[in-house]
Amino acid sequence: MFVCPKPTTHLHKFQQGNRMYVADLSQCLVLEIDDIVWEILDLCPSFSSEEIIERLGRKYDREFVIAALDSLATMEQQGLLFSNLENRSRALETETPRKLKILVLQRSPYAADITLAAGGVSVAHHNLIKSLEAYASLDVVGDRDERFNGSVQGIRFPVNDKSALLKLMGRNYDGVLLDSHLNDRALSLLHCINAPFVVPIHAARGHNSDCINTGLLWYAAMRPYDAFLVPTNSVRDLYARFVSDKDIFHTIPWGVDHNKFHPLDKQEARNEVAKMLHAPQIASSPVVGFFSRFQPEKGAGIYIEIAKRLPNTCFLMTAPTLNFYEHQQLPPNLICAPQQPREQLARLINAFDVYCFPSMVGEETFGLALLEAMACGIPPVVPHLDGLPEVVGDAGIVVPAQAYEDEIGSFAGTVSPKAMADAVNTLLTDEKARLALGQKARERALTFTWDKTAQNVIALFRRLKGIQQLENGYKRHFAISFAPYLNNRRRQIENRAILNNITLQKERPLMWDRYAQSIAEGLSLTLLRRHTRHEVEAVLHHLYGQERAEVILEKVFGFEEAVNR
């Protein structure tokens, strides 16, 4: 039964012809109603359900009134008309000024299961959102309508729901943050929501070049006030091969949770881990650690090879599964720990003497686990591939590696096991150097905090908003026509474009009436009406090749800017 009284200030009733409707202004939807519901809505702010039945029962059949109240109750359950009144009143409160209003779009629910130590990306996204809360008011759009805490509002956003989309459009966001660029479903929102989009690239290559191509898809659609968020310059350098506009990449490194990851008493940590894993050798011999998926591209094979080369050292790895290595003869000094809860990770890491991460997969844009190890004061050994060297800096050993121009079998390059083993061995044999490097790693890691990341992201949103404000207002687009041209000198028929000195706003900014141009230039200016610069770049690249495309782009964009100033 529908419980009254209930406020109806967010509802508007009206008649059109002989039909009756009610509009829910906060949900942006309209429903057709009958005369009983119409009258119930009149009464429901001030009377209880029983009183309503009593009053309307005089005019209508009681059963019908009760049925109408039941239908209202059903609507309320479905989230219509009276849903979330509490949330709504909160949403209508005035926002604190200066705090940016940011919409976060993500596929997974906000409270993703990140208690397990897998997937640096979901951990990174979760931490970023959590640290952004301090600087912005966030709406998190996921698959449910949930409320997380004081400043995070969850919004259910079913695909194809027009009223939900209108609601998002009406909220006037200062920015939109995605969970990852692989979320290409959100691409069409770019068209509807008039705010800067920040799209993180977590995996630069991989998945049969899917990552690059989704990146290129976003690149095509992005406007001058949108940006890619990349954790290291390696991503920007990779994409520089494919795109002309490199300024769209903004490097903001990830952070690490220093409350969770910090040095512990090493011997104590070892003893605990040895006990937990029933591997007493951990407590007594040097330990080289590795945690990741245990697969060739993540360097599992290299790691096994290093273990074979250093038989007196304990190699401790933790992975969700051993994959196909399960059926192989592993060296006796390799200890396989099952995946640890995230809470246990710091203790496990603190048992390491050296962190060895020989990953060769083209997805290591950052290496969050690497930074976590460094935060615990463990010196790392990594190959010179992707984003790893940028995270390590001079606080670890970066082993030269063979980087590939184009990946093969998701390998971005390869590193020699011998070189890795030598580097690990150097650190194991020289305790002084190892401890010094560990200290350096710790100090370097302290400069990476999520709070800093969040502040940088906020600064990026503010900058993009500034660009958007400059961009806004109408662009002058000239009426361009295309026609054959009789070239009497050459006695041949050519094609050309004409720029007519009249804009779509019917201004006539230039001196003469018409200007002849090449088809390439006319086409570019025409496409710019509805397509982004990056799209024009793709078209010209296809039609005229990279070199000529760059020349035309420079000319056309220059003209566009000059006439819009």
Added chain:
Amino acid sequence: MIQFPRNLHNLHQFKRNGQQFVADLDAGVVVPVTEVVCDVLNVCGTSETDAIIETLADKYGSRFKILEALAFLTKLSEMGILFSSDPSDIETPQRNERPKIYVTPGVFESRETTPFLLSIANHSLITVLAQHADVYLALPETVNNQEVEENLQVQGVQPIFFRDNRTFSPAKFIPKDCDGILALTPLTVGEQVFLKFNTIPVVLRLSNAALMRHAARNRSLERCAALRDFDAFACDASWTQDFFSDFVPDMRVFHHIPYGVDTSFFKPMDKMKCKHQLSQALGNEEILQKPLVGVVPGLNPHETLRFLRKLRSANPDLNYLVIHSSLMDDFTDDGCVNFFNIASQQDKEASPFIFNALDALVFPTILGASPLLLLEIVACGIPTVIWGHSVPKEMSGACRFVQVAPSLFDPVQLPVKSISQELKFLFENPDEQRRLGQKGLKAVSTYTWEAAIQRILNLFRDLRSRPVRQSNPAKHRLLFKKHYNLVSGGIESEALELSKVPSLGRPSPVDVERGIAMTLLEEHTPMEVRTVLQSICQEPERAEKILENLI
């Protein structure tokens, strides 16, 4: 941009706490809207987009706010909100018996570019048109506005003066229920305005005489490329369209509407009397001694001289009179070649007497020749030798004909030998002369101003009945993107058809060339798209195939 008028019957507007809302009862949604959007919604059920912009821009002091509102509405419409119903079911307003025609004799360009002959012909056209239609004539504001206005109103023409052509906006002046726009002289920028911002049918008058210059030919091609499904070219010469048949995929845009001939003015007269008058006027006795051949050259000045020298040496027993409106009289070294300049009203009044002094006429059916002159001379009963690409429809069987291959480029091949043979034949056969003269008279008798105007009005009626192809915002948006090919390591491009509203559907890839054609077709005519495709496709067949597939 969204095109109005649109059907609005399922919308409901209301105000709550100072905020305007509009409810779409079909889509079941409520949209908070600004005051400007409300104003647009109030008028967009009946007004054209362009008129909405112009009228509201006056209220808000800038077009930008209106365009912003329109962009918002366009976005909603793409999402299937507010204007989900079929745009074609707008009620067409009741048409008056007497059509309203907006005439532009030259809005942005000076009259210097219009040959004198066309000016007076257009004057006749406008005054006769005013007897059958409400004529609105756009004129640049001058000092003696009032005088001009009074003169025009006597003839039933309503002048529309405008001050600053830099901000000229026809939408402010064109009557709301205008039936058509008749553009008499090429006005590229003005035409762009009509063709891009309106759905009123436009008839562009294409004068063959004006096509002597290459610039004019190219401009005609541009005008042709800009024509929409419900626009047309009205050529004054039947042969003009043959020259454009290679470029224009749809020749139906060409309509032959000849000028009228005032047969009470141009009629057979006493030939000898006229010859004497001419001989006196030119101070040339020789005119009386040999047959006089009128020559309408339709060529560049130096080409004309070359042509006449050759003609003269091939046929020295004849006298020649070059009838033209732009040549200098610099052929005076030869007593057998004379010039008659039709460049002023006075000359025009003398024309019937001069034409009657001729024994034959040599006329080219090439670009640059004035069909009006042909009709006027034939109306004086003069037998004609026509050379060129084709026999004018009206003269078929009423002339001698020498065929040459059509050429869009200069110089034109001059068939001097054949022409002089035809002339020889004509002067050896007086019966043939008489027969052709009579047949010509009969042929031109049907070309009255009345007939010309009826054809123009019929053309407008036809154009109005054609469906207006709304540039409806498509459901899909094309995204041109690069694609990394892992196998080759190279970058390729493709177009993706993206849905405009969020959906789970996978976008489908399209060729870049096809994508370009799809995008351009939303705002450009098929001929323009064809021009672009021919330029960007390696093989011309591919361009045709893409276009054929899309239209």
